[in-house]
């Protein structure tokens with residue numbers, strides 16, 4: 001909806017109020033020897049004042065509204081800079097503290113993801129995940145293992161894949177995650193669109209289902225965030241019907257990629273998530289940008305080698321087959337192409353497997 005002239009005037013007024021505040025904050029930063037930040041933030045403010053910013057993929061459909069909001073983000077960042085000069089006026093180690101308390105780990109993992117997903121629009125939630133499911137799963141699997149079958153989405157998060165699994169033809173989909181806050185939007189969408197998805201709160205290490213309840217278990221990026229990958233795999237085995245299959249995605253280990261990730265996770269223990277989100281906002285990135293916030297802030301993230309994974313699967317009794325990610329950014333594609341130094345770069349790549357309860 002196009003804003004009225006009155007609304008645009010109000011946005012303009014808001015912008016100038018924020019601009020006054022920005023000037024004050026800049027002076028304060030310069031007084032404290034933080035002129036570097038004044039340059040960065042002024043640049044980020046100014047570049048979005050042009051009708052087109054060639055270095056950022058942003059369409060200024062409502063330019064005044066955009067700049068009025070953008071300058072507020074810049075001011076929030078400037079305040080963060082000023083608050084975090086030594087001695088700190090707030091506890092920069094708050095995330096490190098959360099990570100130490102094991103009983104709240106699961107809860108804070110869900111909090112992190114629930115907050116990130118709040119900003120999903122239904123296009124992302126529904127269409128993108130449908131395309132992803134189609135690309136991720138081998139072609140014959142949807143027909144053989146999902147069509148007309150009872151499916152579990154183990155650690156469903158926002159519920160984006162639960163919806164996609166229903167859309168490709170599952171008879172029923174059960175989506176389980178720690179907190180209903182994560183999948184509330186998807187639950188309402190399913191109700192409105194008559195999709196056979198039943199979301200429920202629960203622990204994936206102690207699934208609220210009888211043995212042998214499902215024909216297919218889908219678990220994408222979940223059990224490496226729990227305190228036991230082995231228990232997660234045992235739960236998949238327990239709830240699968242005999243002879244049925246599962247899609248598993250978990251993080252691998254080794255190589256520059258996974259090791260750098262661990263190092264950066266340590267660095268970012270000292271910077272609050274809200275601070276990083278403000279910086280991302282300022283540079284035109286979505287503040288829920290998974291590749292940054294997920295990686296740096298999730299409380300538990302375990303990296304598993306190929307050997308470790310295979311030995312756990314062997315012990316439980318699964319038959320298994322690796323599937324290769326087909327997206328440009330998936331690590332396996334690069335490994336498959338035998339690029340020189342690929343293993344040094346990406347280690348064991350990523351673990352995407354089809355498991356079978358033999």
Ligand SMILES: C[S@@+](CC[C@H](N)C(=O)[O-])C[C@H]1O[C@@H](n2cnc3c(N)ncnc32)[C@H](O)[C@@H]1O
Pocket residue numbers: 106109110111113154155156157158159160161176177178179182202203204205219220221222225226
């Ligand atoms: C990276 S997200 C993946 C979500 C979803 N599978 C997807 O691909 O969009 C990880 C999810 O695992 C959930 N999770 C982690 N540990 C859990 C546990 N023990 N029980 C239930 N959910 C858990 C988190 O709440 C979070 O929603």
